[in-house]
Amino acid sequence: MSSNNGKLNLLDIKSPSIRTLHITWFAFFLTFVLWFSHAPMKGALTAAFDMTNAQWKALLILNVALTIPSRIVIGILVDKFGPRVTFSLLLMSAGVLCSFFALAQSFEMLALARFLMGFVGAGFVIGIRLVGEWFPARQVGLAEGVYGGWGNFGSAAAAMSLPTLALAYGGENGWRYALLSISVVAFIYGIIFYRTARNTPKGSTYFKPKKSGGLEVSTPKDFWFLLAMNIPMYAALAVLAWKLSPAGVGLLAQPFVYTAYIVLGLLFIFQSYQIYRVNKDMLMAGSVPEHQRYSFKQVAILDVNYFITFGSELAVVSMLPSFFAETFGLSPVKAGLLASGFAFMNLAARPGGGYLSDKFGRRKTMLILLAGLAVGYLTLSQIGSGWPIVLAVLATMGCSFFVQAGEGAVFAMVPLIQRRMTGQIAGMTGAYGNVGAVTFLTIYSFVSTPTFFMIIACSSLVGFFASWFLAEPKGHISEVAEDGSVQLIEVT
Incomplete structure (x- = not known):
């Protein structure tokens, strides 16, 4: 056990729960290094692609655009398939996507890669479930805090280390080699994580939702409350589309922006249907069993x-x-x-x-x-x-x-x-x-x-x-x- 009189000993690496915490925050740390790897490379990127300030701002917007829906999707996947498989696949995918970004030969390829990298920002969700499985209620707050705090530090670590790594490689392609290096590290760590992590302590049950595709709720009132709470997420995505429009940074032509609005509307309808499908039995019965x-x-x-x-x-x-x-x-x-x-x-x-x-x-x-x-x-x-x-x-x-x-x-x-x-x-x-x-x-x-x-x-x-x-x-x-x-x- 990882506790001494109920206290968490973070140096007790012989404890399976403490080992799990450390390998998990480092996985999250790597996703944040990759997700924010573009920021400290601004000078090299703008020079390599002759970017305007508007194009750089568009890249920053694209980096977060996919994160909102991807955190919802990753949440569903981790509950269904478990953190071990989900985090391993995400790390390996992140390595591939960051390599795509590093090897881009045009601004359009760079923008597409950065948009897809927004999915990497959902890695945070996976560890929350995994750490919650390994620590009791009296310790879970501190454990989750260590996981989140040290994982978030990945963005600062990227800012401090990647420019130095690029200089060490030298030349106009130093930034590419730096990003390819961390891509390889993430991909390999995805394999290591799969081999070392476990969803639950030995003898514990990994509980899964009865149905996948949407969040289960307990009453019809909560069903409508959940639908209402989904609206701000789609509104935020619409704002991001507007920022990419001619009224914003001008990366997307107005017809594409209108198309994005329509797609967002259809996605909201689809997600609402999925939530209804998952909760249909509850709505017909009026509630779920008390327990x-x-x-x-x-x-x-x-x-x-x-x-x-x-x-x-x-x-x-x-x-x-x-x-x-x-x-x-x-x-x-x-x-x-x-x-x-x-x-x-x-x-x-x-x-x-x-x-x-x-x-x-x-x-x-x-x-x-x-x-x-x-x-x-x-x-x-x-x-x-x-x-x-x-x-x-x-x-x-x-x-x-x-x-x-x-x-x-x-x-x-x-x-x-x-x-x-x-x-x-x-x-x-x-x-x-x-x-x-x-x-x-x-x-x-x-x-x-x-x-x-x-x-x-x-x-x-x-x-x-x-x-x-x-x-x-x-x-x-x-x-x-x-x-x-x-x-x-x-x-x-």
């Missing part, structure tokens, strides 16, 4: 809170370097280094949020962190050129602690709602983080920076009040095994 019920309200609140926390993190990380440069008259290099404090807090803050959730309760921790997040963004809205730079950096890092600890608190609760659907719940919650990023970045394009921070602070208060209705997990949840037996899983 199989859960409240979808819990999922919706976690979606909203991840929209605010992770969504604001992605948005702020994107604009913070330029904010420091413009406010304090710094060079891009210095501004980037100072702004990196926001992302670096992930290593401690996300596990910290999970630990606090384990120790003091899911609901109470969520309320405290969202209140702190609101104060943090309110403080950032007051930063001006008259501030000492040190104080501005400290304010940024203080705010980022509450942001990323809030993310840890969200996923400390996700595995405790309904075990057999943890992948799908994690997928939907994770997708809402990307919806938040699209929403906040779109708002940022229309308002001043202080107003932008104020809007996030106000949204944090929305999450705070929503969290009052979050029910603390208590006792056990019931799951039905394939042989029909009912098993109890402790959630406190």
